[in-house]
Amino acid sequence: MNRRVYWQKYGTLGIFILLVIIMSILSPEYFFTFDNFVQILLQSAITILIALGEFFAILIAGIDLSVGSVLGLTGMVTAYLLSHGVNMFLSILLGGVVLGALIGAINGNLVVFTGLHPFIVTLGGTTIYRGITLMISDARPIYDIPRDFGSIISGDFFGIPTPIIIAVVVAIFLAFITRKTRLGRNIYALGGNEEAAWLSGINTKLLKIIVFIISGVCAGLAGVVMVARMGAAEPLAGSGYETFAIASAIIGGTSFFGGKGKVFGVVIGALIIGLINNSLNILNVQTYYQQILMGALIIGSVTLDKFLGTE
Amino acid sequence: MAESFLVEMKNVSKSFGGVQALKNVNFSLRAGEVHVLLGENGAGKSTLMKILSGVHNLSAGEFFIKGKKCTNIQPKEAQAKGVSIIHQELSLINELSIAENIFLGRLPAKTKYTIDNKKLYQDTEKVLARVGLKNINAETTVENLKISQKQLIEIAKALSLNSDIIIMDEPTSSLTFEEINKLFEIINNLKKDGVGIVFISHKLDEVMEVGDRVSILKNGEYINTVQINNTNPDQLVSMMVGEELSSSYKHKEKSTAGDKIQLKVENLNKKDRFSNINFEIYTGEILGFFGLIGAGRTEIARAIIGADKKDSGTIKLKNKIVNIKNPYHALKKGIGLIPENRTEEGFCDNLTIWQNSSLPYLLKTSSLSGLTGLLHQKREKQIAVNIVSALNLKCSSLNQSVLELSGGNQQKVVVGKWLEAGIDLFIFDEPTRGIDVGVKHNIYSIIERLANHQKSIMLISSELTELLSVSDRIAVVHEGKIVEIFPISSANKEDIMYAATTGKSKMGVNN
Numbered sequence: 021m022n023r024r025v026y027w028q029k030y031g032t033l034g035i036f037i038l039l040v041i042i043m044s045i046l047s048p049e050y051f052f053t054f055d056n057f058v059q060i061l062l063q064s065a066i067t068i069l070i071a072l073g074e075f076f077a078i079l080i081a082g083i084d085l086s087v088g089s090v091l092g093l094t095g096m097v098t099a100y101l102l103s104h105g106v107n108m109f110l111s112i113l114l115g116g117v118v119l120g121a122l123i124g125a126i127n128g129n130l131v132v133f134t135g136l137h138p139f140i141v142t143l144g145g146t147t148i149y150r151g152i153t154l155m156i157s158d159a160r161p162i163y164d165i166p167r168d169f170g171s172i173i174s175g176d177f178f179g180i181p182t183p184i185i186i187a188v189v190v191a192i193f194l195a196f197i198t199r200k201t202r203l204g205r206n207i208y209a210l211g212g213n214e215e216a217a218w219l220s221g222i223n224t225k226l227l228k229i230i231v232f233i234i235s236g237v238c239a240g241l242a243g244v245v246m247v248a249r250m251g252a253a254e255p256l257a258g259s260g261y262e263t264f265a266i267a268s269a270i271i272g273g274t275s276f277f278g279g280k281g282k283v284f285g286v287v288i289g290a291l292i293i294g295l296i297n298n299s300l301n302i303l304n305v306q307t308y309y310q311q312i313l314m315g316a317l318i319i320g321s322v323t324l325d326k327f328l329g330t331e
Numbered sequence: 332m333a334e335s336f337l338v339e340m341k342n343v344s345k346s347f348g349g350v351q352a353l354k355n356v357n358f359s360l361r362a363g364e365v366h367v368l369l370g371e372n373g374a375g376k377s378t379l380m381k382i383l384s385g386v387h388n389l390s391a392g393e394f395f396i397k398g399k400k401c402t403n404i405q406p407k408e409a410q411a412k413g414v415s416i417i418h419q420e421l422s423l424i425n426e427l428s429i430a431e432n433i434f435l436g437r438l439p440a441k442t443k444y445t446i447d448n449k450k451l452y453q454d455t456e457k458v459l460a461r462v463g464l465k466n467i468n469a470e471t472t473v474e475n476l477k478i479s480q481k482q483l484i485e486i487a488k489a490l491s492l493n494s495d496i497i498i499m500d501e502p503t504s505s506l507t508f509e510e511i512n513k514l515f516e517i518i519n520n521l522k523k524d525g526v527g528i529v530f531i532s533h534k535l536d537e538v539m540e541v542g543d544r545v546s547i548l549k550n551g552e553y554i555n556t557v558q559i560n561n562t563n564p565d566q567l568v569s570m571m572v573g574e575e576l577s578s579s580y581k582h583k584e585k586s587t588a589g590d591k592i593q594l595k596v597e598n599l600n601k602k603d604r605f606s607n608i609n610f611e612i613y614t615g616e617i618l619g620f621f622g623l624i625g626a627g628r629t630e631i632a633r634a635i636i637g638a639d640k641k642d643s644g645t646i647k648l649k650n651k652i653v654n655i656k657n658p659y660h661a662l663k664k665g666i667g668l669i670p671e672n673r674t675e676e677g678f679c680d681n682l683t684i685w686q687n688s689s690l691p692y693l694l695k696t697s698s699l700s701g702l703t704g705l706l707h708q709k710r711e712k713q714i715a716v717n718i719v720s721a722l723n724l725k726c727s728s729l730n731q732s733v734l735e736l737s738g739g740n741q742q743k744v745v746v747g748k749w750l751e752a753g754i755d756l757f758i759f760d761e762p763t764r765g766i767d768v769g770v771k772h773n774i775y776s777i778i779e780r781l782a783n784h785q786k787s788i789m790l791i792s793s794e795l796t797e798l799l800s801v802s803d804r805i806a807v808v809h810e811g812k813i814v815e816i817f818p819i820s821s822a823n824k825e826d827i828m829y830a831a832t833t834g835k836s837k838m839g840v841n842n
Binding site: 199200201202203204205206208209211212213215216217218219220221222223225226227230275278279280 | 636638657658659661662663667668670675676677678679680681682686690691693694695697700701702703704705706748
């Protein structure tokens with residue numbers, strides 16, 4: 021009983037701290053520095069954003085496979101608006117937030133009104149949105165982005181890189197939603213038992229659409245940050261990122277069957293992935309091995325959860 | 332020994348860790364008899380039967396099957412000695428055929444690698460005939476069968492194993508009236524063949540009809556064994572609960588029904604489900620809904636709260652037409668449905684007791700389809716505390732998952748969560764199914780208390796005695812139509828049963 025509770029509360033955090041300790045011993049001069057920690061956070065910001073959206077989709081026993089494509093499309097549209105002289109904040113609002121919400125609403129409505137599993141809907145969606153990205157960009161990157169945009173969105177704010185601030189603010193806002201609002205409680209209830217939630221008076225159809233809108237907006241913000249960091253919008257940006265998003269949520273303790281998981285855990289899950297990539301770079305391990313390790317980590321953490329997290 | 336028993340258990344005790352589940356229990360089974368095992372949930376019936384079927388081994392006492400002493404037997408050995416158990420949740424594999432299910436693991440072989448299908452189907456037809464399933468193809472896939480037929484397949488499987496000790500755990504809980512009669516016919520035929528049957532049930536009228544002897548357990552202790560002929564339901568109930576408590580709940584002194592109409596349903600229709608449903612419920616009234624399983628009562632209730640779409644019809648609350656599109660609208664208008672399958676529809680197992688308890692309250696007091704508003708932990712926990720005291724809910728902490736509670740206590744959460752949500756019309760769908768007598772009475776008194784506070788109640792139940800003792804009027808539903816609505820003063824079992832099984836009104840014939 022105690023073991024289960026402790027694992028569920030501190031398991032992910034424990035793994036994260038353990039990894040930090042191991043790396044600090046292996047590479048004290050490069051790893052254990054303030055600059056490197058900022059670097060890890062910065063590299064993880066995009067993963068955190070898409071993972072947070074993914075977390076909500078998984079929390080209702082669904083999934084959103086389209087987050088990588090949405091990142092690509094929103095980034096492309098934001099860059100397009102910027103390159104055509106549209107005001108920076110308007111570009112971010114329309115290209116990132118509104119477009120992300122719109123795509124999320126499309127996903128959510130398709131899930132609700134076709135009755136198909138979100139896996140199918142967002143699997144289809146992922147190639148559609150990527151196709152649209154390639155179409156509007158003519159498969160070419162957009163480079164001519166105003167310098168201001170990069171220096172603000174990818175710049176510093178009192179010494180802290182803006183992407184980190186964006187990710188943290190979004191995480192705090194979503195943690196507030198899950199912990200303090202009725203909306204959040206309803207989402208957990210929907211994930212726990214859809215029929216019971218429906219009969220209790222929760223508008224489960226509307227709620228599903230809202231969850232996919234949250235996922236879309238998170239991916240849209242990630243798209244904006246991506247363009248700012250790269251200084252360009254690549255038509256294939258974010259390809260395969262759904263793996264990172266799903267992995268972060270799962271490593272962070274989100275139950276694949278819905279109803280269980282925490283925002284904090286997901287952030288730590290994303291940081292673990294960032295930390296491992298950073299560590300292997302420092303240790304000069306080739307990228308192939310990084311991928312193998314991440315796969316092993318996904319399977320390993322869920323296996324651990326199965327043995328330690330149940331009685 | 333003058334008499335030979337199929338099963339004899341003497342002073343059997345069983346403890347799990349420190350918990351004494353059975354204490355000095357005596358039980359015997361003769362060939363050709365139905366021995367009923369009676370007791371509230373947790374009385375030790377299943378533990379005793381698990382010892383008989385080799386799942387558990389006893390801690391103390393003696394246990395004989397057909398005169399041979401059994402110590403540390405395994406389920407396989409018990410089966411070889413003729414013991415079969417038919418569980419409440421049937422254990423057939425839906426995707427396989429009837430024949431494959433019956434002979435699973437021992438299919439007749441033609442060669443080393445192939446099955447002798449001809450023999451398989453012949454043997455299957457032989458055992459199916461013994462349970463009265465003559466016109467059914469042995470190759471039929473089990474998923475296409477009705478629950479009652481699946482149950483008979485389980486019995487056929489037991490017979491094919493040459494079992495002469497058959498344990499039936501609440502076999503009638505999901506059968507219709509006719510199907511129950513058919514099952515009893517088959518039980519009688521088995522008795523003639525010398526099969527001994529242990530029959531576990533909560534329904535006393537059935538117990539009186541089918542049983543020969545009855546043994547009562549309470550809190551793991553053996554109370555008594557009596558001949559069915561020498562007892563009556565009131566006596567059985569008092570032995571079960573240990574105090575004088577009538578099996579038929581005493582109807583409230585007088586009806587509290589007012590003269591104001593709370594709900595009026597007009598011409599409600601849904602294709603293939605129900606048609607032309609018309610009724611009204613007054614404030615303070617308890618309107619019972621009786622019918623066979625599948626008659627359409629649940630569908631009517633779900634259509635009223637907007638959980639399922641209706642094709643046509645109007646719903647009026649206090650004489651005003653309301654348009655209820657989903658359960659949220661219903662809740663806002665003061666209607667709540669307590670669903671029939673509590674684990675599947677009643678609660679969220681990832682939420683705690685207090686979080687489940689406050690769900691309707693939080694939604695009722697929010698707006699925009701329940702999207703707005705913050706949580707209010709103090710108020711929510713207070714709601715849970717109120718439910719615990721109002722319904723005598725037993726839990727170790729409000730932070731427990733509802734899943735950890737016993738069935739009766741789970742039901743208290745499912746019922747209780749509506750009590751503090753400002754509901755005027757409660758729809759109870761089979762609120763007492765599968766729960767023991769004590770909790771049943773608890774729920775009846777809650778229903779009555781609500782009516783006393785001028786709340787209206789639609790009570791769907793398949794237990795007629797329950798409806799007769801609690802309702803002010805009883806609507807009888809047959810194949811999606813309301814046959815007749817009986818005022819309680821002129822309601823009797825025979826007329827209601829006639830209407831529910833034939834769809835015709837006796838009164839109508841007389842008038």
